[in-house]
Amino acid sequence: MAISLNVNGETHEVDVDPATPLLYVLRNDLQLNGAKFGCGLGQCGACTVVVDGEAVLSCVTPVSLMEGREITTVEGLGTIEEPGPLQAAFIEQQAAQCGYCIPGMMMTAHALLRKNAQPSDQEIRDALMTNLCRCGTHMRILAAIRRAGELMQQAGAPQTDRRAG
Amino acid sequence: MRVLMRVAAGVLILLLIAAVGFFALAWKGEIEPVAAVDRAQFDQELIEQGARLAAVGNCIACHTVPGQPAFAGGLALPTPFGTIYSTNITPDPETGIGKWSEEAFQRAMREGVDREGNHLYPAFPYDHYTRVTDEDNRALYAFLMTRQPVNSTAPENELPFPYNMRMILAGWKLLFFEEGAYHPDTAQSEEWNRGAYLAEGLGHCGACHSPRNRFGAIDPERHFGGGEAEGWQAYAINTESPAPIPWDQESLAFYLRQGWHEHHGVSRGPMAEVTGNLGLLPDSDIAAIATYVASVMGEPDAERQARAEALLAEVSQSQSPALVDAAPAAAAQPGSAQGDGAAIYAGACAGCHDGSRPQPFGGLPFSLSTAVNAPNPQNIVNVVLYGLPPADGEATSVMPAFGGVLNDEQVADLLAYMRERFSDAPAWENLVELVARTRSGEHKVAIRPSDGIERGPENVGASGGAED
Incomplete structure (x- = not known):
């Protein structure tokens, strides 16, 4: 097909x-x-x-x-040279250990932040309920998502979805 | 003319007598308030017994807004007559039941009347609670009066005239309410009677699992004949049970204890709260409830039994650990509803539901599914759109929500395909419309995890309008 x-x-x-x-x-x-x-x-x-x-x-x-x-x-959120706010925040907060779950975490967070630029911790936890991380970097992931929300607000405009990967 | 006057006067007098009689029946006096109740006056063992009984009664489910303090009330209960808000049953003296004496509590449970003498709406299932013994009510009172008081007033009920007149409830009671304790059936075993007492009294199984008449009263002719709760179908649990594999005492006890069974799947919707709560009960009580409900369901006839055995044989054969064979129906032509449904099934559902992982973490094979075999498709629509949210901090079954991926027509195509493939029952009608109404929130559905309502976010998995 x-x-x-x-x-x-x-x-x-x-x-x-x-x-x-x-x-x-x-x-x-x-x-x-x-x-x-x-x-x-x-x-x-x-x-x-x-x-x-x-x-x-x-x-x-x-x-x-x-x-x-x-x-x-996740390739649509930015490039290596020009990481988007979510990617920048995950790097800044060193939120990855093995990193396997991180693209999924970022995309769930991306969907959340598009609807709600300043989510509470509870709202982040609810949204990420079905994203599992086995290394245990949950607290850093939470911090990175809060930080990404700030970066997006500082940038003044919601991030576009259109950057090619 | 004079004769006519006499008749009219006679009628008037009769009406007056009837009115006085009714008023005498309807009038309930206030029970004097009590000063602050001292926690120390309750025996610890009594409180613990009350906790187990409150779990049977599932009090917390209606008397708690998800994510808010337990028993503080305020949950909206949509009824065909308007919205009723549950009350605060914490011992707060201003907004809860802190001023209620035990006598007032006993009266509320037995007669459906509050401390001040107001008739209560039967959304509070006193038609069942009236069966509860005084001793059990005493324990429940001890449990509730030793909870954390919460100062919180429920919103006003949204009921149009005449339903906002509590006096009419006296009439309702006259017609439909049978007050009184449970009478053991001496022809049955002690265990059966214990189960009947729990299921028909505090457990109020029939409140959801029985159909109601247009006055909102349970139809006594169709006891356990299936009803509705919070946007979910509560299946018939009598001889009309649509379960492909007939329930028996053993499977019911396992399901009520664990919240799942290998031939029936996991409990969900409001039933997830019920099975979650029953965790507090001793095995003997669970077994008793199962004994009673199994006896109401009755022995399946030979044909149904044979069909169930054939189904189980078929399922165990197809559940080999080898690669999942999801393809047979996917070969149908894409573009036709069946073809689209088959492709969606193969890509989205088969991985778990045709897989080899056992319950409760694998998906139930749909040929065993009550949802797919039920007359009304509401439950399977709810689960496809909103999934099954996991409980917090423990290994539970979880199913992803597909509402974000599938549009209304695609859900309908998928369900039509599943019905055709996994059930002998006739096709469901108006699926697209039902899916649209469920998604838009016009048909409200409560989506909650199984691990206690006060920990559950209000709106797990449900999008936008699914809750108000």
Whole structure:
């Protein structure tokens, strides 16, 4: 099945089985390896991307549903030279240890901060409830998300979703 | 003319007598307030017994706003007649039941009347609580009066005329309320009677699991015949149970104890609070409730039993640890509803629900699912849109919400496919409309974790309008 995907502002044509998880297409067909395979069951959050503003678990999302939707992956939040506010905050707070869960954490946080620029700690915890980190950097992740909210406010405008990865 | 006058006068007098009689019945006096109740006056053992009984009664679920202090009231209870707000049952003297004597508490449980003599709305299930013994009420009183007092006043009920007139409740009681303690059935075992006492009294299972008439009263003809609670279907738990694998005493006891069963899946919606609360009960009480409910459900007939055995054999065969075979139906043509539903199922659901991981962390095979086999698809719509939120700080089952990914038509396609593939029951109708009403919040759904309402955020998983 031929599907047209809009990822980080760019259009890609792929020809895959409609039931293929979005994660596989991102990683295998588009070489966007930011989103990670964790459990493959939608339970750990490592594969989280943002679709039309909502945090979505790409390992349990059939790609056939993505036609015409706007997909953002962690690559869409900034570049190595020019990290976006979330990426800058995670670096500043040294919020990663092994780093495997971090792209998912960032994307869930991104969806949250787009709706609510100054979330309370409880709101951050609620939003990240299904993102698991096994290294135990939770407190730094919380700090990084608070910091990202500040950076976004200082920048004055909500971050765009359109930077190519 | 004179005859007519006489008849009219006679009618008038009869009406007057009826009115006086009704007023005498309806009028309930105030019970004198008591000064601050001293915690030390309650025996610790009595308080602990009260805690277990409060868990059976699930008091906390209605008398707590999620995330707020326990028993402080204020939770909105939508009813067909308007919105009723639960009251503060902490011992705060100003806003709670701090001035209530034990006598006032006993009367409220038995007659549905507050300390000042106002009739209570049957959203407070005194039609069940009237069965509770004086001893158990004493323990409940001791438990509640030793909670932390919280100063908090519930919002005013939003009930239109005439439902805002509490006096009409006297009429309701006259028609539908049967006051009085539980009478043991001597033909049954002690365990059965214990279970019946708990289930029909404090446990008030039938408050959700029985259909109600247009006056909001439980239809006695259809005891345990299935009802509704907080936007969820409470399945029939009598002979009409839609469970593909018939329940028995053992599976019920396991489910009530653990909150899941390998042939039935995990408890969710308001039932998750119920099974979470029952954790405080001794095994003997859980077993008693299961014995009673299993006897109401009855033995399945040979045909149903044979079908259940065939289903279980089929499921155990397909649950090999080998790679999940999600493809058979996905081969259907995309573009047709069935094709779309099959592709969504294969990509989104099969990984867990056709997998080899056992319950409660794996998904239930849908051929065993009551939700997929039930006459009304509301529960499966709720779970697809909002998922199952995890409990805090413990290993629990969790299902992601798919409301952000699937639009209304896609949810409907998926469910139509699942119904066709996993159930012999007729197709559901008006699925798209039902999904849209659930998503918009027009049909309100409570989405909560299983580990205690006061720790649950108000709106786990539900988007925007799902709560008000």
